[in-house]
Amino acid sequence: MNAPASTAQLLAIAPRPVPQALLDALTQRFGAQFSTSLAVREQHGRDESPFTDAPPPAGVVFAENTQDVADAVKLANQHEVPVIAWGAGSSLEGHLLAVQSGITIDVNRMNRxxxxxxxxxxxxxxxxxxxxxxxxxxxxxxxxxxxxxxxxxxxxxxxxxxxxxxxxxxxxxxxxxxxxxxxxxxxxxxxxxxxxxxxxxxxxxxxxxxxxxxxxxxxxxxxxxxxxxLPEAVSAAICSFPSIEAAVRTVIETIQLGVPIARVELLDANAVRGVNHYSKLTLREQPLLLMEFHGSPASVKEQAETVQEIASEHGGADFEWADTPEERSRLWTARHNAYFAAVASRPGCRCITTDTCVPISRLADALLDSVDEANASRIPYFLVGHVGDGNFHMGYLIDPDDADERARAEQLNHQLVARALKLGGTCTGEHGVGLHKMGFLVDEAGAGSIDMMRAIKRALDPKNILNPGKIFAL
Missing domain, CATH: 3.30.465.10 (Uridine Diphospho-n-acetylenolpyruvylglucosamine Reductase; domain 3)
Incomplete structure (x- = not known):
């Protein structure tokens, strides 16, 4: 298993020069759609990842159609300057960072x-x-x-x-x-x-x-x-559990029985506590499953009753049903705000996240040991997961100016990913590789597979201008 890279190591690649001739050509082609303003560049030089030291791009093109994108890439290609696409800026692994400088193409205006x-x-x-x-x-x-x-x-x-x-x-x-x-x-x-x-x-x-x-x-x-x-009937439910293991066992049995549950989310007690404070809820501050069932009224009722029975066998309590759109929205909005709730619980922090995914039968093994390690570290953390498919997220809330705390959080992340790979899982279930998971991808895929990826990259992008420095090193 590769040692976790430090922020300095990941951002140590020398930026490529962006010639004034390219900036002039982009200004001539795009006019007000191209900006070299420091404020605009800095906005496009960060995302939700823990990396705070990456340089901003040299300029930002605000594309409005396919031809805009094609023309911007052609100009960048002529000058061998990197190009990074920008959407909502919500990535968590450093995908959007201009680690080798370059031009960012913002596609927010292409929203039709x-x-x-x-x-x-x-x-x-x-x-x-x-x-x-x-x-x-x-x-x-x-x-x-x-x-x-x-x-x-x-x-x-x-x-x-x-x-x-x-x-x-x-x-x-x-x-x-x-x-x-x-x-x-x-x-x-x-x-x-x-x-x-x-x-x-x-x-x-x-x-x-x-x-x-x-x-x-x-x-x-x-x-x-x-x-x-849209399903004919939708019902959501929450259920609290005495332990994470009890909640996870409920999910495993639900999936293995073939219940076609639409959504099942796990929040640990830390996440529930943050959500209560942030979203003004009064959920019991224990591990919690948030579930949703889709189908006909009869099938939704049958699914829900089956899951409730399984949950009861594992100590599930406080089943609360939400059948109206307003009630469901209240619960799912709270879940979607779990990340922001956690970050707000430690003002000034940065969040180092991971999102491993394992076979559903090994979910409890992956989760419980990771929780024990996080508790022992005394670093504030939270756990949420799309546990119906074996995918979960740990977020470690660190002081960005505390190098020791960052190093300990990265080590926790390292141990968690190593465990997931050992259990037949993956280093990232949905966030992607970006900068943060590059070493882990080598461990997961192997040198031969990485060489094949490099061959594809070189064939399709011989000048290495498309988001260079991400996924793997050339």
């Missing part, structure tokens, strides 16, 4: 719905649209897009990191739900991958290659995803 094909259950959108904006646009048609990573992330960013979230146990991840892409390559060429058809055997699966590539192989300008009918 291009076409809805309700009969085929597909929608094509621009990359800057967020998941909430997408769902607001289609709710009147009785459809929804289920991938929900918590933050109101952009669809482009979710595609780039192969995101999943709270609904993945039933509806899958971005990998299963992206059907087709329009992509700007490193040379500025615009290509299309995939179709609106539900399956294909035509050649290499370039769509799957691009999904999860974290901006290192191309920039998305159009994305076609699957939609789903």
């Amino acid at each position: 719905v291009l076409s809805v094909n309700a009969d085929d259950l597909t929608i094509t959108v621009q990359p800057g649209i967020t998941r909430k904006q997408l769902n607001d646009a289609i709710k009147d048609q009785g459809l929804f897009f289920p991938i929900d990573p918590g933050a109101d992330a952009s669809i482009g960013g979710m595609t780039a990191t192969r995101a999943s979230g709270t609904n993945a146990v039933r509806y899958g991840t971005m990998r299963e739900n992206v059907l087709a892409l329009e992509v700007v390559t490193a040379s500025g060429e615009v290509i299309r991958t995939g179709t609106r058809a539900r399956k294909s055997s035509a050649g290499y699966d370039l769509t799957r290659l691009m999904v999860g590539s974290e901006g290192t192989l191309g920039l998305f300008t159009e994305i076609t995803v699957r939609l789903y009918p």
